[in-house]
Amino acid sequence: MKTTLTRGLMNVLPMALSLWLFWSLFVSLDELGVLLLELVGLPKLFVGEGFLLVIALVFSAGLLFSVSPIQWIWGKVERALMRFPLFKSVYGSIRDIASLMNRDGKPKDQQVVLVKQANGGYVVGFIMTDKAPEPVSQALGDGDWVPVLFQLSYQMAGVTTLVKREDLIKVDWSFEEAMRFNLTAGLSKS
Template identity: 70%
Template sequence: MKKTLLRGLFNVLPLVLSIWLFWSLFESLDEVGNFLFGLVHITELFKGAGFLLILILLFVAGLLFSVSPIAWLYDFVIRQLMRFPFFKTVYSSINDIASLMSSDNKNKNQQTVLVHQANNTYIVGFIMANETPEPLSNALPDGDWVPVLFPLSYQIAGITTLVKREDLTIVDWSFEDAMRYNLTAGISVSAKDKEEKEKEKEKEKQTTDHATNEQK
């Protein structure tokens, strides 16, 4: 009974927490949108109207930032605000996380690699950029050095190590699947892997059933 209860908990908990997280985000954005409606003396139209308003404003902002004068003006304002140390620290941290999550800023050259260790073991890492900053290049011995990220389990942060490209083993593995594997130490597998395993089990079951029917 205990195992059955835990199995139900571990299967239902991720779904419940995910729904709760997205619902909380929806409620928060909806409240902000309704506050903006209130500034122009518009009462709540329907549930979710504030959320739709925020989405529309974000879409309009995206269009505006594609216009050079608007983008230049925004950059100018940010540069002025960056003169304040506290603002610079907070803004830079949030901006780095947003850039990491943005699909527009994803490095198409991200590669999954294996790095050989001294004790004849390998560690999974990721080439995040093809160039090393000039100060580091000047300090390092001659060679083609690239920054390799070794993420820490269940954390955004990780250890960045500079490794010679010739010492890396390129792996034909998608960044998302390899990152998921690394963060969970192999506990989590991709949906594609699960689907393939289920198909294999189903195929084996059909083969076994067919063999059993022929024997009968």
């Protein structure tokens, strides 16, 4: 009975939590949109109109940010707010995560690599960019150093280590599969 219950949980729980998360996001955005409609005195006509309004506003913002004067004004506001340390930390983190979703023409495939450890074992890592920042390269001196991310299991955090390119073993493995392997400590089989 315990095995059957566990099998049921392992299959139903991920789907249920994913659906709940997306439904909660939809409801929250819909409520925000309805609030905006109420602020301008418009009545609620149908379920989901607030969500559609928020999506339309985000799309409109995307169009506006393709215009140089708007980008310039936004840059000024952004730089002014970055003077506040707490805001800078929170906003910078959220902006960095959001930028991962849209790489604008940059390659989306990070190279999966193995790095040999002192004990003879190997760690799965990801080359996130082709070269280390200039100040770091200068400080390290000789060698072609690249930043390699070692993802920590069950966390959205990792450790970035600078490794000589010659010490890397490239692996023909998709980023998604390798990331799933690292995030689940090798437990995920799909």
